[in-house]
Amino acid sequence: MVCTERQTPEGLLVAVCDADVLGETFEAGAVSLTVTEEFYGSDPVEADVAADALARADVANVVGHRAVDLAVEVGIVDEANVLEVDETVHAQALWM
Template identity: 55%
Template sequence: MIVNERKTPEGRLVSVCDEAILGETFDNDGVPFEVTEEFYDGEPADEDRVVASLARARVANIVGSEAVDLAVEHGFVEEGNVLDLGGTAHAQLLRLG
C-alpha cells in the first residue's frame, strides 16, 4: 500500500491506495475515478503504518481492496459505507469535532 499524509488548516489529510492501482482510472457508472499520482502517491507502507496514519487522520481517502479492507477491519470505516467503483473499493473517513 501507499500512504500520503498532508497537514491542512482543517487537520491531517491522509490518502491510502493499493500500490497496484496507482495511476489507474475506474468507471463509476459513467463517472471516471482516477487514482492519481498527484493525490495518492506517497511512501510505501505496511499495515501498521497505514493503521497509524488513519488513526491520526481528520480526513482520509482510501482506495483499493487491500487498503479499504484494512480500514474496515480496524474500525475506521463501516463496510456498508464502502463504494464499488467498477473494479475497486473506495471509502472516505471524516472525523468531526
Template identity: 60%
Template sequence: MLLRERETPKGTLVSVCDPDCLGETYEDGPVTLTVSEEFYGGDDAVEADAETVVAGLHRAQVANIVGTESVAVAVEAGLVDEETVLEFDETRHAQLLWL
C-alpha cells in the same frame, strides 16, 4: 500500500491506495475515480504495512482510501463501515471524516 499524510488548514489529510491502483481511473456509471500520482503518490508517499496505515488513519481528520487491500485494512480496523464502501470497476473506495 502507499500512505501519504499532509497538513492542510482543516487538519491532517491522509490518502492510502494499493500500489496497483496508482494512475488508474475507475468508473461506476456516470461517476469516475482517478487515483492520481499528485494526490496518492509523490515524494511524500511511503510504502506502508497495515499497522502503519491504521496509525495514519487515526491521525487523519479526513482520509481517502482506494484499493481492495487498503479498504479492507480500514474496515478490519473498525475505521470504515463496510456498508459505506463504494465499488468502482475492480476496486473499492472509502472516505473517512473525523468530526
C-alpha cells in the same frame, strides 16, 4: 500499499491506496475515480504504518481492496459505506 499525509485547513488528510491501483482510472456510471501519485504518494508502506496514519486522520481517502479492508479492520470505515467503482472499492471518512 501507498500512503501520504498532509495538513489541510480541515486537519490531517490521509490518503491510502493499494499499490496496484496507482495510476489507474475507474468508472462506474457518473463516478470517475483516478488514483494519482500526486494525491496518494508513491512510497510503499507496510499495513501497520498505514493503519497508524488512518488512526490519526481527520479526513481519510482510501482506494483498493487491501487498503479499504484495512480501514474497515481498524474501525475507520464502516463496511456499509464502501463504494464499488468498477473493479475497485473506495471509501472516505471525515471526523468533525
